[in-house]
Amino acid sequence: MYLHEVMKLTEKIKTPDQYPFNIPAIKSLGTLNFKKNVTFFVGENGSGKSTLLEAIAYQCGFNTAGGGRNNQYELASSEAKLGDYIRLSWMPKINSGFFLRAESFYNFANHIDDLAKEDPSIYHAYGGRSLHEQSHGESFLSLFKNRFGRKGIYLLDEPEAALSPARQLAFLSIIHELQHNAQLIIATHSPILLGYPHADIYSFDQQPIGLIQYEDTDHYQITRRFLENRKRYLKELID
Template identity: 50%
Template sequence: MHGSPFLTHLSLHHDRVQPDQHPFTIPLIENGLSLSFTTPVTFLVGENGSGKSTVLEALAWATGFGMYGGSRDHQFVSGDEGHALGRALQLTWRQRVTDGFFLRAETFHQFSSHLIDLESTFARYGGRSLHEQSHGEAFLSLFENRFEDGLYILDEPEAALSPQRQLAFMQILHSLAGQGIAQFIIATHSPMLLCLPGARVLELEDGNVTEVSYRETEHYRLSRDFLNDPDRYLRHLLADDAS
């Protein structure tokens, strides 16, 4: 995977931090949020509550996307007054880009509904309403037809993808990142996606950020060990407490 990322660093304007106010009380942010991006694809991993989604939503807002998903042209939530963390972010760019997309898996259905009112845009999403496709088909249609050049901020893109479609998505990531025309910052729980060659994995744990290999992540280790010997895990997980 070749190419340099457009966005190279994310940190805080300390004079814009609001102590004792959410989300500034999340340990990752309270500890002085600082993330560096050195490769075209960066994965953020960590348990629920580690701050992954909060940071991505703020980054999306700070770069001009709707904080609930979409592109600069398709912000489907009106009256959005902004985002406290987004206003506090300090972004360092090698090359400022305006194209891209923010995928927020849990509000993707609302985004798909928004497109129904903009029928002329269906061509950019495969020519069909995303509601006429299965959830997984709609996600992959978005990736195949809408992802080109720019910055892509993705929160759990694997949510609707079968293992086979996760592999197809990896091909898209590899192709676009390899051409040097796109940068991806992705929060994920998928051990398959983490294996993408050339990607950087940042683990968020206890408010700290550590670069790790995919083999060092709990996502990979637990999945590998479970699939190697599911009976060993199931004996403990499904044991009858009364026995």
């Protein structure tokens, strides 16, 4: 584990009533501690989990459009508005890793294709061929299996977006292999990924942000209730 703490620099914030500082979870944020090699961020859309993850990526020096420190390309939506207002505490400091944004992965794949025009060997880190020549799920798993094998910190924003349930299960195995020499922080809605054992889960739906047990997450409870009472749920929703 490398990243031990994220602290919000409240004294630097001059517009606390403006986005993103007015998001309840961000507004109440003081210090967030990391004690496990695998940490999950959970919460409803707009709860601030992706905002904080992006800010951490910014402070790590990663491209906030997705990628690592050496992946420099432009994407208009990649501004990390919280990035200058947090401080990271490391032990030890590490510069290697990757920031995955599911929503901008297409642009990252274009960037890799551009680099490969000059050096085709770059595809070795992505399964041996263009990410665009693989299905969405295959390209994600190729990235995880090949690029993520090094020591580093890996920040993943909703990686389940391209993964079927079966591939989410396969990703659990990849997480297990990675966590031996890497730290992973994952923002997710997936009850499958959240089931990874011995991970910390931070809920952004409570203020301040706090740890929550897997079985207490809405993701687990709603999915379980639906699967156990599918007909009743559908009758209430549709009729």
